[in-house]
Amino acid sequence: MTNGWADLQNAKVFLIEGSNAAENHVMAMKWIRKAQEKGAKVIHVDPRFNRTSSIADVFARIRPGSDIAFLSAVINHVLQKRLYDEAYVKLHTNALLVSKDEFGFDEGVFSGYDHEKHKYDNASWGYELDAARKPVKAKDLDDPRCVFSKLKQHFARYTPEVAEQISGVPAKQVVEIAELYANNRPGTILYALGMTQHTVGIQNIRCYGILQMLLGNIGVAGGGVNALRGEPNVQGACDMSVLHGYMFGYLNYPEHAHTTFKDWTKANGSFRAKMTANGLKAWFGENATPENEFGWAWLPKKSAKKDYSIYGILDAAYAGQMKVLWALGQNPMVTNPNLSYVHDALSKLDMLVVQELWETETAAFWQRPGTDPKAIQTEVLLLPAAYFMEKEGTITGSGRMVQWRHAAVKPPGQAKTDIEIIDAVYRKVRGLYAGSADPKDAPLAKAAWDYRAESLAEDVLKEINGRVHRDVTLPDGKVLKAGDMVGGIGQLQADGSTSSGVWLYAGVFAGGKNLSKRRDSSDKSGIGFYKDFAWSWPGNMKILYNRASCDANGKPWPGTIPIIAWDETEKKWKGKDTPDVPDATKGPDTPEGQRAFRMNAEGLGRLMAAPYKSFKEAKDELPIDSSYVPKDGPFPEHYEPVESPVANVMHPKVQTNPCLKYPRVKAKQPIGTSKDFPYVLMTSSIAEHWCAGSTTRNVPWLNELFPEPVIELPEKLAAKLTIRSGDKVKVTSARGDVTVKAVVTKRMQVMKIAGQEVPVVWMPYNWGFKGLSTGPSTNYLTIDAVDPGAGTQETKACLVDVARVEEAVASR
Structure with missing residues (x-):
């Protein structure tokens, strides 16, 4: 947010x-x-x-x-x-x-298309x-x-x-x-x-x-x-580089062409290089120096031609190119689209490690109804993990607020927290490779890994915040002492004298205090900022780009709620929020004071996403920053879903996203047409069950509220198919079929699109074959075509057919 x-x-x-x-x-x-x-x-x-x-x-x-x-x-x-x-x-x-x-x-295509x-x-x-x-x-x-x-x-x-x-x-x-x-x-x-x-x-x-x-x-x-x-904690997971294309704090992950740190800096800019150096210093500690480019050679480099998303992972598993998969708190045998293909890909692994609260559909994929376990050679290890109320640490919610959670109870039996499991595995693996002279094993030996068992989570947060490794004198004369916690992003240095595991979080442990533990619920701002409740990145800022709330002179736009402003007397930006400016002492009469969108190389909001690198001097070899450009165009353009009942009105010759490559595996990724599958299916989660349902389907009272998956049908379509609420219907796509009960409702409608009727139906995706409440998984129907940039699947639009298979009988 x-x-x-x-x-x-x-x-x-x-x-x-x-x-x-x-x-x-x-x-x-x-x-x-x-x-x-x-x-x-x-x-x-x-x-x-x-x-x-x-x-x-x-x-x-x-x-x-x-x-x-x-x-x-x-x-x-x-x-x-x-x-x-x-x-x-x-x-x-x-x-x-x-x-x-x-x-x-x-x-239908922009200039430069191949x-x-x-x-x-x-x-x-x-x-x-x-x-x-x-x-x-x-x-x-x-x-x-x-x-x-x-x-x-x-x-x-x-x-x-x-x-x-x-x-x-x-x-x-x-x-x-x-x-x-x-x-x-x-x-x-x-x-x-x-x-x-x-x-x-x-x-x-x-x-x-x-x-x-x-x-x-x-x-x-x-x-x-x-x-x-x-x-x-989706926001927090993304911040920590769970997104496959990024390192810590949304810094682009290096590709094979970036053999040196300088190569990467040429592509990404010196501003981001400084943040990367601080991240590598956190990872490798005293082993990371300017002379060895902060351990750049120890970072694995990805191939620009490979897909490292979960879909690329499954494609590699199916092709026999991946031997071991470790799934932490994720249940792809429910949440991924095209589940038959997911099952086949998991079946090609040598080993699958699942770190979970329960034996989920992923951990038990070999038990799927209709599957012969003897035909699957994958070895499955289930590591018992702790529930969120059984572990301490931070979560970062949608609003970028970092909040500390204390453990309410201890994990049962042999269950351990995720961080304990990762710590134990790493230490064991490092021990197995001790003394190795193979360069590929160097990251294991060089990593700074000295977290204490009694304060594991808080030690990690301290590393994320960052430390001062040798005395630093700031431009205002303030001296940072070696051993101190970094107080904010502005204190980070490019020479290895500071570190920060995730630069956006620099300041969460300012002054040696865990600010994510704060719980002052008074609103001193009067507009809902709650500045002393937990801590928000960056710099406890509540509204990103808040320099844009002011005009060219640094005064709030007329009719807006004042957030920040330039104080001519004190010669600094100040206000109810942390000013989102490169330097709080640089006023509106300076270039820095006019960079409302300072994370873009232009310093401006980008109506058109143009490629651009900024340089301090025209003669400079290395840019200061580089702006992100979407793979599929500088402006948005309408393209139809891969499976669509209509032609693209805007440009019939270019039906779908031109940067999309699908199917990736022809034998496993069929594409349906409206001739065979005339209805549009959309899917979503529901209030009563959470995501894959691994936890909520093990809670009896939630199962009573929503006991099984259904399909919602428009009344007009139901009348045409002679389907009533409660009837069992078979829903079929090019990838599979499921049988569920029908709910005939005004919530869904037959729509008029491009002169033709298009019925739209809806199904929740939260079920599988494990847990107290079981049911067919909607994702056997959905398509695993993905956005070419983000890698998100098209589970909100695919084509299906619906037919009644059993009439409802009223129970007495």
Whole structure:
């Protein structure tokens, strides 16, 4: 979340799309309700009418997989009717920067596309640069070469009528939503997996960023783009580099071409190199020095041609290229799509290690109904792990708040906490390789691994925060003493004199105090910041990009809630929040004081995601920073799901994301067509069961509330198929079939898309063959095509057929 849970109360309008917050993120509703009490409006966009829809002022039913078409029409309306915040757009975004003349878009693809490789050369997406290697700036937004003009041109094709044709949202309602959202500022956007689990997931979220920047809703109280994470510590897991493409703190993981640290710095910039050096210093301690590039050679380098996501892992297992898989707290035999393929891939492993509370479907995959255990040679080890109430440590929630949790009880039997298991395995493996002269074994010997058993979790948090390794004198004259805890990101050095396991967390242990343990619930800000309750990264900041809440002179924009401002008397940025500026002493009259989006190389919000590297001097070899560019385009564009009942209205010759490569394994990844599978299936979780259901399906009273999986059918479709609620139906896709009970409901509808009727059905995915409540897994039906950048699966849109197999009989 760019903002935070409590800040939701400051919004005047909510756009909730891709989330059923009322059921799956109940804490959000506490603050949404507070905002509603003050007159805030709620817009809910979803294929299914659910509990969130019931509290909305406007509910718009949308076809799964068509969000970009709808949002693009909203963006276009904002542009055409000049509803955007012109002053904000000019000052804080790249709207005025001049694009290259060779940039273009034609027949569904951007310039630079290689049809054989399904890949872009993005050089033509960049800016025109001056002699100092800085982007050329247009005089006004009407310059046809500037980003703003390119933006208007791109989105002009998405009229409300086109959006209706693709998404099913009526044109009049598209306009109503655009007007309601644009004319009630600040507005905030909430989303969850309903927006990310698509083959255009990244570009779905890009639409949100563009809309919010146009309206001046980024960096302000009550604004932002707020991801509602699927589990309590998903944010923390991502921060710690669980995402396959990143190291600690979202630093790009090195590829095989980055044989030296300098090679990596050329691609990523010296700012991120400093943070990487601090991370490596935390990993390798005194063994990491400037002379050996902080142990860079000890980092394994990934191949740029390989897929390291869970889907690449399963593909490698199926191909016999992976021998051992260790699954920690994950149950892919329920949560992954195309489960028959998952089962076949696990069957090819030599060993599967599962670290879990229960014997889950993954641990017992060889027991799957219909499977002959004798035919599976995979050895399975089940490591008994502790539940969250049985272990201490931090979690980082959606709002970036790092909170310490104390253990309530001890783990039962032989169960151990995850950190104890990892620690024990590492120490054992290091012992087995002791004395090895093989260079590939060096990381085991060189790692700094000296955590104490009695304070294991807190010792790790101290390493994450960072230490001073030798005395450091800061520019303001303050001296950091060797052995001290680092007090914040600004204290980190590039020369090895400091360390920080995750640079974003520098300061969580400032002054030697574990700030994640703080529990002062008083709101001294008066606007929901709660600065003394736990600690938020970075620097206990509550609203990211909050420099954008001010104008060019450092004063809050008129009509906004003041967060920070430049204090001319004290010559520093100050306010209710930690100022999000490179240097709090650099005022609006300096380049540093105008970098509202300082994590981008331009220092600006990026309406167009152009490739760009910033340099201090034109002659410099190494850049300061490098901006991220999506693989599939600098602007969002509507592409149909891999399995779709309709042709792509925007460009029939390019039906799906052009950067998508699917199927990856032809024999195991069939693609269904609407001829055989005429209905669109969307899936989601439910309030009563959590994700794979491994825990909640072992709780009797939750099973009573929702005892088995079902399929929700529109009344019109049910009448056509002569299906009544309670009937058992067979749901079939190109990948498999399941039999479940039907629920005939007005919550789902037959939609009118591109002139034809498209029935949409819904199923929860939380069941499997283990636990107290068992049932067929919906993910035997879903497709494992993924977003080419994020690697998120398209579980929100695939094609199925439905047929009744057993009529319901009323019990007496």
